[in-house]
Structures are given as C-alpha cells and as structure tokens.
Amino acid sequence: DAGVIQSPRHEVTEMGQEVTLRCKPISGHDYLFWYRQTMMRGLELLIYFNNNVPIDDSGMPEDRFSAKMPNASFSTLKIQPSEPRDSAVYFCASSRTGTVKNIQYFGAGTRLSVL
C-alpha cells in the first residue's frame, strides 16, 4: 500500500490567502484524522471523520478552518484567510476499524508557512 498521501509537502503563502491541504488515506481505512504540530503545542487533533462524516471538530481552532471529506479516498483542510500563527506542520492520519486496535498511520505532513 502507498500509505497516507498528503499534498503539497510544503506551502508558503501570504497572510490573508486561502490555503488548501489535501489528503488521501490508506485504501479501506474508515477513519481520517487531521493534526497540527507546533513546537509550542505538540501534536493537536483538529478534526476526525468516520466513514466520511465529521465526528469531532472540537479541535479546530476557529471558523477560519474547515475540513471536508467528499469521499472515502480524499479529504481537504482549508484555512481562509490564513494568518502567520497558522504556520505549522499539518498531518493527516488514517485507521481502520476492527484491525489491530485502530492504529493510526500518518502521512508525511504539509509544512505551512504563512508570511
């Protein structure tokens, strides 16, 4: 399997611009997670989906953040408008119910820099 695929790997944008991060989970996985990693806060869970349905978005920092999962093989995390404090590494992870206690597999991440 190709693993969790994220794009782009790096994104540099200016404050106020819209940013869209993309994720393709492992085929057959029914859970998808979005995380943000910073030095200050470590790994933060932003939102997760089960069978394409958002289950818990309590970690989404504010209304500027939104996530969608239109089908089982694709998800997006959008920031509009972006701010410098959004600079971080964003990870997508997926897992499968019923396998080895739902272990999460992570993508390589998107490093976002907002200038």
Place this chain on the structure above:
Amino acid sequence: GQQLNQSPQSMFIQEGEDVSMNCTSSSIFNTWLWYKQEPGEGPVLLIALYKAGELTSNGRLTAQFGITRKDSFLNISASIPSDVGIYFCAGQMGTGGSYIPTFGRGTSLIVHP
C-alpha cells in the same frame, strides 16, 4: 481531559549508550503506542502494547505497558545515529468504539557519533 506527561523532553547521548523514556497519565489506558518521527516525516508506529504488564521488543527497542495502566516505558539499547528523532507515546482507551489516541509532547533524541 486526559493528560500525558512524557519525559524527558530531550536527550543528548553518545552512540552506544542506552536510552530510557517514559509516559505517565492521569487516567488509565487500554492501549499504549510508541511512535517515532524522523525530521521532515510523519510519526511511524514502533510498538503497540495491549495488556497491563506487557513487555514487547522490536529489535533494539523494548516497551512496557505499566501494571497500573497509567504509564509506559520505552528503552533503546546501544543507540546509533539513525535513532535520532522525536519519540511520541500515545494512549488509547479503546472502549465504546473510541480509539482516538492521546499523544504525549514527545522526547527529542540526539545521538552523537
């Protein structure tokens, strides 16, 4: 909410030395996981522990699920330069269909040749 305290925060060691790190929780978990994150990559699962008292090895890595279910330990023997990275512990309750892990803040390991 659940809190995970992972220590030490960072370690600077010489190649060949053994490494120990641990995680403690304010509440019990049914599963403990240890991940490694290399620079520029996402966390990769190293070891998963499912029973209190369980001791599991993966090469030079050994992890234990504490008998109180509130802690876990990871040891690396005879460290080598490629062990460099951030090691994360994570606990999962795994009850009622909830398998969402709580992650520690990570232990940053630097190995000097």
